[in-house]
Amino acid sequence: MAYFVLPGRGKRVYRLALARRIVDGTARGARDRSAAGLARRRTRVLRRAMRPSRRLQIGLGPWLRALPARLPDPALTVALAKLEPGVRVAYVLLHIEGMPRFAVRDQLIELRVRRPWQVIEAADAVEAPPSRRPARFEPVPVRPVRNRSVLPLVTAAALTAVLVGALVVTERPPAAPAASLRLVTAAPDAWRTVRSLDAWPARGDLVRDDVFLREAATAWAAETGADRPGDAAQLLYAGRAAGGPLAVMRSGARLARYTPAGLEVRLAGADPAAPIALPGGRWLLAPWDAAPETLDGAALAVRDGVTAPVAPATPCGRGPLFHVGSRTVGALGGPRAPVLAYRSPDHRTTDPRSLDRRTSGAAPAERLGPAGRDFWNRLGCLTAERDRPVAEAVAWDFWAGRLPHGGGRADWTCTRLAFADGTGSSEAMLLTRAEPIRTGACDVGRPVSGTWWTAPDGARRYLAAAARGLTPHADGGLRTRTEGRLLVGTSPDPGGAVRVTARDRDR
Structure with a gap:
């Protein structure tokens, strides 16, 4: 499960080594062999595999030396890599582990995956490529890999960070408070399997500007009262469509456009394909609508999913x-x-x-x-x-x-x-x-x-x-x-x- 749920980056040997390290990390001290105990361990494995910590990629040598002789066919790994983490989990549980749909739904809820039934439907719609070898590993008894403790390395890194932070503390501005509303984004290729507004990816040149996005989320939380733990909105666009910074967010049928001058929230529905109005006569298109034309039949320029003024x-x-x-x-x-x-x-x-x-x-x-x-x-x-x-x-x-x-x-x-x-x-x-x-x-x-x-x-x-x-x-x-x-x-x-x-x- 960990191997197939991990993001599809890097070589297969490193992917498998990382997967086994995740499983080993849940094995130590896990003596409860009951169904409930195994379910808790499965949840820990899936949670770590969905979004693995960079720390786990340090010191993989012992796990690389303990790889099995045969690896699964890479075709399925490549196909799953295009999906968002929740859909990968649902696919693995349904089609590799053979779990019933209701159990998969419960597992997705435990992993805090939003809209579990929609995620399950997306997993069912995945067309798996033909495989030359079975997807599952051959059953072999394995024990957790013994490795040297990384505590000295972690301690040294922490001390170095403290010293560097003390040197530059006068040069850095105070950290902004965390926004009470989380901004979530769809996987870049989610729209290829699910044609819905939930599958629109975040586009624009400011999607990684944490300070600006924190300001946008805070403004919407203050406007709508979305300040409870777990409240989230989907980020659709963050960029400079009309010169100034702009963020477009949605939650359900509501759509918000944020600029430093203020916030505008309107009902917009959940139509999967209707373009969204941006300032300056520009329009944000659905990701599958990439070639619009003017009324005269000429090509209409598009950049980051945003049309030229029209x-x-x-x-x-x-x-x-x-x-x-x-x-x-x-x-x-x-x-x-x-x-x-x-x-x-x-x-x-x-x-x-x-x-x-x-x-x-x-x-x-x-x-x-x-x-x-x-x-x-x-x-x-x-x-x-x-x-x-x-x-x-x-x-x-x-x-x-x-x-x-x-x-x-x-x-x-x-x-x-x-x-x-x-x-x-x-x-x-x-x-x-x-x-x-x-x-x-x-x-x-x-x-x-x-x-x-x-x-x-x-x-x-x-x-x-x-x-x-x-x-x-x-x-x-x-x-x-x-x-x-x-x-x-x-x-x-x-x-x-x-x-x-x-x-x-x-x-």
Whole structure:
């Protein structure tokens, strides 16, 4: 277990020597051969192997001379080296030791591994390479290696450190107090096996600046009250994205951006791929999204996962941003960039089974074409900024044409926002040349909407429209006529309540 859980650095002989030294260190004085005693020893071995002390690498000679004749196939070691320590432990316990999942979960909790079930799922997803030799060692009786005591060496090193510290004590600033909130980071390659926000690695040129990160953690702990032992936040970015130092941290659905000027905490959800807004129009991308493109199809520069400055072509700063793979993301005022989708007036759908469940009506994401970009540039500034983070947004321009009695060209749209918490909201708007008219909620799967409208001649009329393949029907004592797919109604008492529904055209 120690051999496979150790980080994959250095030659195999040194790795095995270090593993055996760890096991020997737990053997001395361990006379309890009960199940509970062996479980405690296993926990000590795994804890030391997950993050071995540098002290254990000093004086490995006796253990190098006691190596077995055969070592396991290196292929599995190379594969496990790419995983974070908790996933390595789970893999070894599940697939080498053959422990049941519930026992592995209990062991991970004992090792203080966060989200044990997610770690177990990540271990199950590991594709082990074919091995020429068994993964386990051949069973041979071994005794702890006897070696000379390292106490004289440790004592000499400690005395030297004290003397050097006394010489330079006047030159060093006082140590900053420890932050009450721990900052944790995902393994650099964790995202290759788990596509989640938890697997985003920490990026930026300040990820090793302990002083700055301590300031960021302390600021968030003071803001949120996260000062209990064990409280932790995930570090996503620490660098100079816009010139000054910036740290981006998250805990659950909350996202924090820290600069020396202050701290900003917002709800951001746990969408695994939505880019995160940084100052200066830059965006932090998911680690698997490495080749974004501008809306014109040109490559968008990326460094440390951060894009070059890019902004919507709108006066309000909301609208399409750039392409990432098969989707187009945009800014809608929140801390993350949602996926934008567009449906033209010619789009027809009457089969709810073909609709995407997350947006309750958006088809699978595809890049916005010129018409979609132009429409979202127009619609972005009309979409109200929400407190909740938006994960996806679809706009269906379900009717376009000329309004009667000189009303000019207009578009009727149904916009559906899917939030990161799984909820959503929808709104219909009649976009006239004068101003938009908000016409209530809509069903983006079968859009239909109606409203009272004042024509240029001063008369009040009721307008209703539905998507292609549907016919609007109004109940409310109106005299109606249909112009194409637009229903026009009049009443002696304009402004009264009207109920509008959509019917299939073939009925």
